[in-house]
Amino acid sequence: MNKKINIGIIGFGVVGSQVGLILHRKKRIFSCYNGVDYQIKKICEINWDTSREWLPPEELRTHNYEDIIKDPDIDIVVELIGKFQPAYSIVKRSLESGKSVVTANKYLLSKKLIELITIANKHGAYLGFEASVAGAIPIIKGLKESFSANRITSIIGILNGTTNFILSSMTRKKQHFTQALTLAQQLGYAESDPTLDISGRDSAQKLAIISTYAFHCSISDDEFLIEGIDKIEQQDIEFASELGYRIKLLAIAKRVDNSISLRVHPALVPYGHMLADVEDVYNAVYLEGDLFGKSLLYGEGAGGRAAASAVLADIIEIGKKITSKAHFSEQFTIEQKIAIQPVDKIESRYYLRFTAVDRPGVLAKIAEILGRNKISIASVIQKGENPENAVPIVMLTHRAMEKNIRSAIKEIDRLFCIKNQTQVLRVEE
Secondary structure: OOEEEEEEEEOOOHHHHHHHHHHHHOHHHHHHHHOEEEEEEEEEOOOOOOOOOOOOOHHHEEOOOHHHHOOOOOOEEEEOOOOOOOHHHHHHHHHHOOOEEEEOOHHHHHHHHHHHHHHHHHOOOOEEOHHHOOOOOOHHHHHHHHOOOOOEEEEEEEOOHHHHHHHHHHHHOOOOHHHHHHHHHHOOOOOOOOHHHHOOHHHHHHHHHHHHHHHOOOOOOOOOEEOOOOOOOHHHHHHHHHHOEEEEEEEEEEEEOOEEEEEEEEEEEEOOOOOOOOOOOEEEEEEEEOOOEEEEEEEEOOOHHHHHHHHHHHHHHHHHHHHHOOOOOOOOOOOOOOEEOOHHHOEEEEEEEEEEEOOOOHHHHHHHHHHHOOOOEEEEEEOOOOOOOEEEEEEEEOOEEHHHHHHHHHHHOOOOOEOOOOEEEEEOO
16 A cells, blocks of 8 residues: 655646646556655645636635645645745745645745755755756756765856747847847746846856755855846847857856855857757756766756656655655755855956947057956957947957956946947856
């Protein structure tokens, strides 16, 4: 006779409804494969009026999440409402009562991951959060299990499907940013308010979660550089291509001496790099470790079914652990405090696009300021001649310090011949 695991789902939106539907349809398959009978006992949703692919019977529905938290028969609480509150209270109280929790809440985990793992261990519960990062890509499981013997040295990820779709459309269809964003919204890849995605904040929350695990330290997304893609223009896409690069929104974490360099920003990625050909809504995480060398995890990072796949994987794994009656606590230890590298100390090659009046001496003046700030020029692109109007001048630098770049650009942008703010993008080789 199979052992039973009772599940309570809080939040029955895009992801929650897919989790419920798949549990309903594949119940017998899960039971046969795992020897565990996964039963939905209660589902909480504020509004049950909207149309869904599957609607649970009346006896499973509730409007009050307390009906799930306080139910002594529920073994796993699935939190899928997002935001910080009441999600934090729901997850914390559930763990404190000995219930295991599965969540996709990247915002909550980017602030409270270590605290919640500690609470779960203390009360003999489990915390599953694979769905919080990169959809169906098993990056958390990879770090916890497959790569656990490694010292991770570098993580570079495309962690947001919306921005990757926008940049892919700008590249392939020659669209401007607003056109590509509108298309993403029409196809359901972008929210009506896309700020979280295009600002880079969504990727930053995910990077904080991955980095906490990879580097065994407490990291918040408030601690590092975050830049979005809203200032990328079609001409930047074209110039990057001419130079042999594609522009991607990257989430980067690297060990640098005794610190970690963390940042999210659009960057030029050379053709031939593993991440250069990741297109549309797909996500990818490139890892480097002392034992496995280099690895790329790739897959769908957006959509209800991809996220539901990760949620269900956590439910199945936790269910098996609970029914085995052998508690495997999350042995997550914090290393000695690791410093976050200051932004000014970032070292990179840079793409600089100046909008300058096309007159003799302008290029020499820009080069003089760059040289004075210890910035060496690798290549220059200047299109045509137009003495009456401002024209783009594109430079690719050799490796330089962020503080020197910022100092130089601040001075250059004050020149009479510079008509718009200079575009500055980093190059990730």
